Amino acid sequence: MTRFIRCAAATMLACTALGVRAHGTQASHAAPTDDARHVEATAFGRQGDPRRVSRVIRIDMADTMRFTPERVTLRRGQTVKFIVRNRGKALHEMVLGTDEALREHAELMKSFPDMEHADPNMAHVAPGATGEIVWQFTRAGRFGFACLQPGHYEAGMAGSVIVR
Numbered sequence: 785m786t787r788f789i790r791c792a793a794a795t796m797l798a799c800t801a802l803g804v805r806a807h808g809t810q811a812s813h814a815a816p817t818d819d820a821r822h823v824e825a826t827a828f829g830r831q832g833d834p835r836r837v838s839r840v841i842r843i844d845m846a847d848t849m850r851f852t853p854e855r856v857t858l859r860r861g862q863t864v865k866f867i868v869r870n871r872g873k874a875l876h877e878m879v880l881g882t883d884e885a886l887r888e889h890a891e892l893m894k895s896f897p898d899m900e901h902a903d904p905n906m907a908h909v910a911p912g913a914t915g916e917i918v919w920q921f922t923r924a925g926r927f928g929f930a931c932l933q934p935g936h937y938e939a940g941m942a943g944s945v946i947v948r
């Protein structure tokens with residue numbers, strides 16, 4: 785059975801853990817929204833308005849468990865569209881977050897390998913396909929992105945976002 789867990793990015797680990805423990809296999813903590821006025825803020829920014837994209841960054845994912853490029857540098861306040869291509873034969877995903885949340889979530893995936901995610905800060909991309917994330921980085925700092933498919937983060941499938 786597939787678990788479908790929807791969580792707010794800022795509390796990714798907390799609500800996922802809560803969802804799994806408190807609600808069994810079905811949980812919904814963040815109402816899906818396309819309405820920019822109701823976008824939830826996180827420690828690393830918020831869902832971007834597609835009409836306000838000021839920068840496009842293409843990122844490739846491969847079965848070598850690498851993102852290319854592995855590091856991107858942005859200006860604070862920029863709305864970025866990540867165009868994420870899966871060049872491999874396995875499912876990969878790009879999840880934006882703080883390094884800590886990504887690390888904790890990757891750990892959780894070991895216990896719940898079938899867990900699926902669907903939030904504005906992530907894109908699951910089938911082999912040969914392309915996904916998109918539109919995100920506005922509202923704070924300066926060092927953040928990350930990772931593939932949280934089981935074992936991929938541990939194999940090094942992660943990168944960093946530097947926001948100046």
Ligand SMILES: [Cu+2]
Pocket residue numbers: 849875876877931932933936941
């Ligand atoms: Cu992957």
